[in-house]
Amino acid sequence: MLAVDVGGTTIRAAAVRDDVVDCLHEVPTPAAEGPRAVLDRIGETVAAVRRAADPGAANRWTVGVGSAGVVDTRTGEVLSATESMPGWAGARLVAELTRRLDLPVRAVNDVHAHALGEARSGAARHARSSLLVAAGTGIGGGIVADGRLMAARHAAAGHIGHVPAEAARGLACPCGGVGHLEAIASGPAVLAAFRRAGGDGVSTTRELAEAARDGDPEARAAFDRSGRALGSALGGLANVLSPEVVVVGGGLANAGDLWWPSLRRAFDDELIPAVRGLTLRPAELGDDAALVGAAALWQTEDLQEVL
Structure with missing residues (x-):
């Protein structure tokens, strides 16, 4: 299988065999x-991977794509996307x-692909059901049960960043709403x-982490507020x-x-007695998760439209 991970800054494409990523090509996304x-x-990058993986073109390839935005799993159309x-x-x-590549x-969605990848061969590989959250520039998620990805009727299942969060009360969310988890936990x-509290001197989250480790x-x-807000929301969802x-991945992990x-x-504080002891794990596959999951779109049952 050929797999593609399409983000706002980078396109990654590879051949995936037995959940192993090979012949990886990575190029900037010409989003602007x-x-x-x-x-x-995307077409050019996939074609390059195909040539590298099978110069004689002896194999009949299929292509799986995990893309930024809400993707209609029935029509393959991007329903919405960020700036x-x-x-x-x-x-x-x-x-x-399909037209560019002459392949199926x-x-x-890219986080849905990430969730499927972790369920197949990552941190959730031994579980029949899993919830993944990717905490980075945004807060996204994916739900997998019995090897099937839950896309739901509007292909939007897993938008964890847009559940209400008490710690985000009054804060504007990138989606245009107010008080959503993403406004406090991303x-x-x-x-x-940090800046609202009067902090300065840093311009990136990585620099902020360095300042925190230096005792600021x-x-x-x-970081504590972000962790508590996300943990509380995940406990409620669990x-x-x-x-x-x-499973928790993304840059903040x-x-x-x-x-x-x-x-x-x-997370533990929110769990009801019936689910106490539920495992919370870091993701294992990193950037390769979305590629493994995208390839798996041709190895699993049809996506479920409803939960």
């Missing part, structure tokens, strides 16, 4: 040039790539919280969904003891 340029770049991908909403992703194509939100109390408090395992202890405590 519009959807046609992005689709052309990082101008004009991406409305892109006929599957139809256009399936597509889902990477940019951690930096914004406001920097440490910003009470509703009762998965076997909850690399913050280590600045973030994880607060996340775990808040």
